[in-house]
Amino acid sequence: MNGNPARPSRRPAVEHAAWIFYAIAALGSTIGQIWVGVQNPPWPDTLPWWWRAAFVAPFAIVIDLGGAVTAAFADWRQRLGEAAYGWRILSAATVTVGVTTNIVGHADVAYLAVVFGGLGVFAYAIWLMHSAARRRDALRASGKIADTAPVYGLAQWWREPAVTRRARSLALAQQLPLHQSLDTARQQLRDDKRRSALATHVETLIRSRHDDPVRADIAATTLDLDAVAAALTAQADVPGWAHVIGADLLPPTPPDREAHPDVKRETAAVAGPMPPADVLRRVPQDQASYDRWRLLWAELKADPDIALAAFAQRHGISLRQVQWIRRTGASGLLDSPLTLIDRVAELAGSNGHGPHQPSSAS
Known part of the structure; x- marks a missing residue:
């Protein structure tokens, strides 16, 4: 060129x-x-x-x-x-x-x-x-004929003839290099396909608002359906839909059969699901580590959309530990200032077993 x-x-x-x-x-x-x-x-x-x-x-x-x-x-x-x-x-x-x-x-x-x-x-x-x-x-x-387009090769023409035709036109019109013209052509074709399907649904919706078929034809013909489809695409709340759909795709929590019976009774009224036994075993029993988990959970709860990997890197912990904290906190087990073992002892004492006493050495 x-x-x-x-x-x-x-x-x-x-x-x-x-x-x-x-x-x-x-x-x-x-x-x-x-x-x-x-x-x-x-x-x-x-x-x-x-x-x-x-x-x-x-x-x-x-x-x-x-x-x-x-x-x-x-x-x-x-x-x-x-x-x-x-x-x-x-x-x-x-x-x-x-x-x-x-x-x-x-x-x-x-x-x-x-x-x-x-x-x-x-x-x-x-x-x-x-x-x-x-x-x-x-x-x-002298500008009387177009410049030469990139050479895309027979394999590219055979694989994606429509994409290659669009890429060749874009390369000539906008002076795009080979790979950029192909990427732009693929994106344009995807947008055209989506906009065409959306325009079809918009036309169906507009026609359904009129009982008179003549008025329905006038309304559907007068409006620029492609422009309406483009405006709807611009207004679409993509992150919102992704959040809603992602929430529906969360895996079900397996039933917990290894937790202590008193812990099950103590957590029966919480809003979230009971975390599995392997997570419960990792809840800190000393007060300092437990308080740190509570602080981290409060930060996670305040910003539910935060990236867990970035959160783990910020606090110097592993991604798996962040997941444990989130599952434990969602179940309500980090709402109390007492550690889990202290609450079990307190619950056992309230059931007539007396206060929790450490066993003496023989």
């Missing part, structure tokens, strides 16, 4: 080589036609061959030069926006005459027919492609 830094240094050398090739090919084709003109016409036997060559050389040169001149005229008029059919047909006809002369005139020697005829065909084909490339470059530099 336009940003290729190597093109200015390589292109002149290539074009110089092309002009050298044209000169050699044209000279070879002209020699072949002169050879035919020297041998085939019924010249007098007394006329030397160099006189014959001098007589036919202008006609051979005119034929080869005429093909190049008419092709150049065609290229010039095409750069101005014309089709130039006349110049192109005349150029092709002139080259056909020269190639036919070489092939038919050297029909008795296949090698000479192939060499001289092939030189003319090969040189003319390369000239046409070369002039077409120069014409496109000139038109592109």
Whole structure:
């Protein structure tokens, strides 16, 4: 594309080589036609061959030069926006005459027919492609044709033809690189599909508000359904819906069969579900660690949408411990200033077992 830094240094050398090739090919084709003109016409036997060559050389040169001149005229008029059919047909006809002369005139020697005829065909084909490339470059530099799009490859076209077509248009219109144009095209197609489906539902809703089918048609036709769909998309509360749906996807809490019976009775009235036994065993029994859990739970409860990983990193604890604190706090077991073991002892004493006394050493 336009940003290729190597093109200015390589292109002149290539074009110089092309002009050298044209000169050699044209000279070879002209020699072949002169050879035919020297041998085939019924010249007098007394006329030397160099006189014959001098007589036919202008006609051979005119034929080869005429093909190049008419092709150049065609290229010039095409750069101005014309089709130039006349110049192109005349150029092709002139080259056909020269190639036919070489092939038919050297029909008795296949090698000479192939060499001289092939030189003319090969040189003319390369000239046409070369002039077409120069014409496109000139038109592109003047802004009359679009710049070239990235090359996406056959595999990409085969996998995602619709995406690749959209990406190619975006690359030409917005000068996007290959991967960015593909990403933008995929996003646009997803948005178009969603907006089209939403517009269909909006139309159905609008029609349902009118009993008269004519008024329903007027209402549905008057409104820009795509604009309504875009406005609805902009107003959608995506985080709110994600929060609601995520709450419904939480796994059920397994039944706790290993907790102490007194703990079950003490926590029967709490709002949250009972945490499993492996979590209950990790609730701190010393007052200092328990108070720290209560402080952390209060912070979690104040900001329920906080990222647990960031919370764990902030307080220097593991993510698993944060999950334990949240499950224990949600069950209500961190609401009391007393540790869990103290509340069990207090509950046992209130049931007639007496105050909790530590066992003495024997």
